[in-house]
Amino acid sequence: MILKNFFIGLSQNQFLNTMAQKYGFKLGAKSVVAGTNVEEMIESVKELNMHGISCTIDNLGEFVYEREEATKAKEQIINVIEAINGSGVDAHISLKPTQLGLDIDYDFCLRNLEEIVGRAHSYNIFINFDMEDYGHLQPSLDLIDELSKKYENIGTVIQAYFFRAEQDIQRYRGYRLRLVKGAYKEPEEVAYQDKKEIDRNLLRLIEYHLVNGKFTSIATHDHNIINHVKKFTIENNIPKEKFEFQMLYGFRKEMQLDLAKEGYNFCTYVPFGTDWYGYFMRRLAERPQNLNLIAKQVFNRKTNTIIGFGVGTFFLGRLTKK
Known part of the structure; x- marks a missing residue:
């Protein structure tokens, strides 16, 4: 329920929605x-x-x-x-x-x-x-x-x-x-x-x-x-x-x-x-496991970068190999 409320809140954030429309397709939104x-x-x-x-x-x-x-x-x-x-x-x-x-x-x-x-x-x-x-x-x-x-x-x-x-x-x-x-x-x-x-x-x-x-x-x-x-x-x-x-x-x-x-x-x-932003956030609110499904599909093996739009904060998260 906490995750659902989190994603619903993000879906109604106008600033993030504007940023998503501006940069989303450059950062992997085309996967969804x-x-x-x-x-x-x-x-x-x-x-x-x-x-x-x-x-x-x-x-x-x-x-x-x-x-x-x-x-x-x-x-x-x-x-x-x-x-x-x-x-x-x-x-x-x-x-x-x-x-x-x-x-x-x-x-x-x-x-x-x-x-x-x-x-x-x-x-x-x-x-x-x-x-x-x-x-x-x-x-x-x-x-x-x-x-x-x-x-x-x-x-x-x-x-x-x-x-x-x-x-x-x-x-x-x-x-x-x-x-x-x-x-x-x-x-x-x-x-x-x-x-x-x-x-x-x-x-x-x-x-x-x-x-x-x-x-x-x-x-x-x-x-x-x-x-x-x-x-x-x-x-x-x-x-x-x-x-x-x-x-x-x-x-x-x-x-x-x-x-x-x-x-x-x-x-x-x-x-x-x-x-697309509000639509996508509600999909994550409905089933937070969807985040894992999308993360796998926008994962760049060469740079080890995962597109962070999926969690609504619109960031690029660097992963470090253990």
């Missing part, structure tokens, strides 16, 4: 972010597709408070939709309502989202609504309810640390859902605080939706949960076509490839852009 522009991102997606891995694409950015910035984000996401359609890659979109203006004006955000969802619908591209902190949970679900009146190409995320998660998954069982543990700092009045309780609830949610839901995306790097799902689906005769595993771009690459080779549907969450 698939480029700074659409063209670079599409090439990364093509490479993953070659290994039988589909992708969900996140144009990084959130908690936007200016209409101009939200409009720019909308246009960028539409550019991504056009790029997916034009290139023929196996990919869909993940987006955050706060990037599209939820904190500015609800109706303004709804109009932005309707334009995005409508364009994606014309190309048969799926749109997943990422879930953010508790304060934005119900407004985000309200947006989904409104858009669902007209469109069917949308789904969302259920975060297992919320007490209301069981109620929400029952209500939205007819949707394609991504199930996650949750990565924001939430008060004990609304969310489980103990990791074991969160893990248990995640498994309950996964089992429920596998049996009762439309399509289940199991987003985790935890091999124990993955093994549990494998066993559960076999014992309950759940076909592989009803679910997929998801992991983040740059994390546990070998396991991603292995799961795809085993014949499981696999989807990599592919973020791109320069506004």
Whole structure:
């Protein structure tokens, strides 16, 4: 819990976020972010597709408070939709309502989202609504309810640390859902605080939706949960076509490839852009072991230098051989 709070605090540090955007790709951020522009991102997606891995694409950015910035984000996401359609890659979109203006004006955000969802619908591209902190949970679900009146190409995320998660998954069982543990700092009045309780609830949610839901995306790097799902689906005769595993771009690459080779549907969450810092810190808050995974991938054997952006202090740490 101390580490989680530490990384959550870092994710909200504006100075470090600014420094990350300025220097991150020079210091190794490209190991967890698939480029700074659409063209670079599409090439990364093509490479993953070659290994039988589909992708969900996140144009990084959130908690936007200016209409101009939200409009720019909308246009960028539409550019991504056009790029997916034009290139023929196996990919869909993940987006955050706060990037599209939820904190500015609800109706303004709804109009932005309707334009995005409508364009994606014309190309048969799926749109997943990422879930953010508790304060934005119900407004985000309200947006989904409104858009669902007209469109069917949308789904969302259920975060297992919320007490209301069981109620929400029952209500939205007819949707394609991504199930996650949750990565924001939430008060004990609304969310489980103990990791074991969160893990248990995640498994309950996964089992429920596998049996009762439309399509289940199991987003985790935890091999124990993955093994549990494998066993559960076999014992309950759940076909592989009803679910997929998801992991983040740059994390546990070998396991991603292995799961795809085993014949499981696999989807990599592919973020791109320069506004990556808050996203990455929450990944470490969600699972501090991710720091070790990334450190190995940005380790320079020649200079014995490890990129320190992973711990949020943005330093280069020199290692001395013993």
